[in-house]
Amino acid sequence: MTRVLVTGAGAVLGQGIIKSLQSATTRCEIIAADPNPLSLGLYWADQAELLPMANDPAYPAAIEALLDKVRPDIVLIGTDVELGIFAEHRHEWERKYATRILVSDPATIEIADDKYATARFLESHGLDMPLSVLPEDRAALDNLIATAGFPLIVKPRRGARAVGVSLVHNHAELEQALHGRNGLVVQQLAGPDDQEFTAGVLFFEDEVKASIVLRRDLRDGNTYRAFVGDYPECDEYVRAVARALKPYGPANFQFRKAADGRCRLFEINARFSGTTPMRALVGFNEVDLALRYLLEGQPITQPAIRPGVVLRFLEEQFIEAASLIPSASQ
Template identity: 65%
Template sequence: MKKIVVTGAGAVLGQGIIKSLRAASLPCEILSLDPNPLSAGLYWTDRSMLIPMASDPSYASVIEQILRLESPDAVLVGTDVELDIFAKHRHAWESKFGTKILVSDENVVEIADDKFATVEFLERHGLSHPQSVRGEDDHALAQLIEDVGFPLIVKPRRGARAVGVSMVHDVAQLTNALAGRSNLIVQQMAGEEDQEFTAGVVYFDGAVQASIILRRDLRDGNTYRAYSGDFSAYREYVHDIASALKPHGPANFQFRVDGKGVPRLFEINARFSGTTPMRAIFGFNEVDLCLRKLLLNEDVVEPKIREGTVVRFLEEQFIDERKIPWATER
């Protein structure tokens, strides 16, 4: 029985990791962490603990204390805001506490976190992407409009779940979208809405060990329907991105395909993603694959993908007042 710590029990990502662990073939005890006592994922695991917000100065020392007391076999990070902390301390904590922390190097996390850094990374490696410029670069903006026209996508350089993202159809809308804001990126529309894909890879030992590509529909920035199919035409593209990025374990790539069949990547997640539990339903349980590799030194075997559609829906959960020992003030 392996002891696995999962952070972010209140986040879509953290909860998806817990779901995938529960569906995994690796027997494990799960310890979930989150700052909020009413986070649903805290009640799905064998044990749970409250921790500070990642922005709290005490966060790293609290994590160190948990690693010292619990001696987990592995730690899985369930929110974006914790990634850079775990990336910074990964090698030291692994050595000091004898655990495995599934997080990529700091430079990989930074490339994924900053969408303009993502564009620069793709350009360096000759990989297709939407033409993109900084929002404050007026000359480059004018050139972008001349080169690709409208519509254009305006988004924060750092962000998630389509928060702050808008599509603009003319100069007036573009001006309005940029007004009073900073650290924005303006991009060519990568492709049509019905040609959006999400890909997951497992990367170890300098190579992609397994991958899956799904077409998806979005709602409020999250995948709510995913479709398997023969998307092998984009396999080489996905593998080329992963080989250039060199993540540690899981990575997620989101792209659209234009009218000429060219895939254009617009977002990297250097981690498990919100679609991780959906991919597990298709047969690609990347959480299980990564842990069996890290903890049992098993070779990663490319899973057989089920043909069909996975749909996501809301679900309610009752929490007995007596099971909320931390919620003394609300």
């Protein structure tokens, strides 16, 4: 049985990876890890482990101790904040603990983490993207306003789930959104709200092995409705982005289609996605595909995807007092 370590078991991404493992054809023993003993994903796993927060200096040593203890066949990373650490140590830890760590290289993660770097990367490869400038460059900002006009998007260069994002309709709103803040990027509006897409690829051996594109509706920065359809021009676009980016394994692309039909990507996640379990429901279980490829040598072929709509909803789970995991301090 395949032993899979999933970090970030309390995050939407980590929980989505666990859900995808539970519906996989690969028989898995799931070891879930998280800093919080009340993280729900810990209670879905065969084994639960506690870790420090990723920004704790003790985190790398704790990961090494955990890898030595559980000896997983593969590690799947469930939060963004852990990606850089695993990327830095990937080859060392793979050799030392005879495991596989599914993470892209540090340069790829840096492009994905920084939205201005994402825009520059796309531009350097001749790929459509929203025009993007740093607000400190007033000449570039004035040129963006003259070229793209309002509305514009002001967002943190590093961030997720639309936290700190402002839609501004005029100069006054723009100045208010910029006031007292650092680390921002100002972007052309990529397209209308009803033309937002999320896409995923699996990329190995210098080629896209499989891909999926979903149109989506957002709530609080997360996908809560995903529409499965035929979007060939969007699929061609994300495959071109993936061929330029060259991630190791999974990558997630978020973009909108403009009135002129062009896809304009505004976010890359060099990892699985919060929509990973939604994709699995329609026949695209990218976690299972990656495991079978990496651990069993099975080739990845493009899955048949069922048309329809995926609806996301809240659900509750009761944990008996006797089953609660004690905190690390207890």
